[in-house]
Amino acid sequence: MSLPPTLVQRLVDAARLSGTRGQALRTMVPLFLAVVFGVVIAQLGGKVAVGSPEGGLPEIDMPRYDGDVDRDSRQDVVDFARTAPYAGELGLGDDQSLQSGQDTVSGYGPHVRIEPVAAAHRYTPDELAAGRFIGRLINFDPEPYPRLGLGAHDTTYWWVDSSANARWRAVFFSTDPAIQPVTMPVRVEPSATWWQPLARWVAAGGVDEVWATCGADAVCRTD
Numbered sequence: 001m002s003l004p005p006t007l008v009q010r011l012v013d014a015a016r017l018s019g020t021r022g023q024a025l026r027t028m029v030p031l032f033l034a035v036v037f038g039v040v041i042a043q044l045g046g047k048v049a050v051g052s053p054e055g056g057l058p059e060i061d062m063p064r065y066d067g068d069v070d071r072d073s074r075q076d077v078v079d080f081a082r083t084a085p086y087a088g089e090l091g092l093g094d095d096q097s098l099q100s101g102q103d104t105v106s107g108y109g110p111h112v113r114i115e116p117v118a119a120a121h122r123y124t125p126d127e128l129a130a131g132r133f134i135g136r137l138i139n140f141d142p143e144p145y146p147r148l149g150l151g152a153h154d155t156t157y158w159w160v161d162s163s164a165n166a167r168w169r170a171v172f173f174s175t176d177p178a179i180q181p182v183t184m185p186v187r188v189e190p191s192a193t194w195w196q197p198l199a200r201w202v203a204a205g206g207v208d209e210v211w212a213t214c215g216a217d218a219v220c221r222t223d
Contacts, residue, residue, distance in 0.1 A: 069131060069159060069171060074181060077173050081133050081157035085118040087197045092116060094200045098145055098208045110141035112150065114210055116197035121213040128188065128214055131161035135199045135212045137172070148210070149174045149182035158210065160186055160220050170210075170222050185223045193217050 065080050087093065095113035120134040128134075135158040139145060142152040149156045149172035159171040170186035191213075199212040202221065214220040 086115045087118045088115050096201050110139050110143040113138045114199045116199035116212045121194040121197045123215045129162045133159050134214045148172050151176035151179050187221045187223050189219050191219045
């Protein structure tokens with residue numbers, strides 16, 4: 001990309017009038033950046049794409065679990081989920097102290113982080129219906145959170161499918177062998193197009209729900 005000759009001449013003139021090298025640099029840098037940015041915007045038709053594929057995460061494939069999560073041993077399912085690539089980069093996941101739902105002094109439960117599977121934003125509807133892991137929950141505290149199958153200092157893996165009863169469901173598999181998987185309904189909703197995976201906590205009616213990308217233009221949310 002080349003700049004128009006008149007703009008180049010303005011930069012040179014600004015450098016001559018500034019008086020010293022330091023002043024010239026301070027004058028030229030902001031002006032140069034403003035000019036370049038303006039030219040780029042003009043070439044893009046006045047629009048800038050945020051979170052485009054060129055600036056996203058590397059393409060990572062999530063292997064499919066070939067077993068049956070309802071019949072296989074919980075340990076086999078958890079061992080597979082542990083091998084998944086999770087997106088722990090700043091901004092892709094979310095963490096907070098959960099609402100306890102109990103009569104406690106603070107009103108808050110354990111501090112838990114949610115992270116999406118690195119490829120969850122590229123699942124097709126058929127892949128999701130057949131069953132895929134879309135995220136994990138990490139409990140940093142000694143207090144359990146039974147609603148989402150979390151024990152003390154535990155990690156729970158979030159599975160979504162619609163194959164068991166023809167309705168969308170979420171299943172949370174704990175790494176603690178004493179905790180049984182927790183199943184609950186999940187909503188799969190159309191959304192904007194995603195170029196990267198995301199996962200968030202969403203408060204609804206005094207309860208913390210989990211939300212994550214689960215397709216190129218779909219999100220999953222516990223209900």
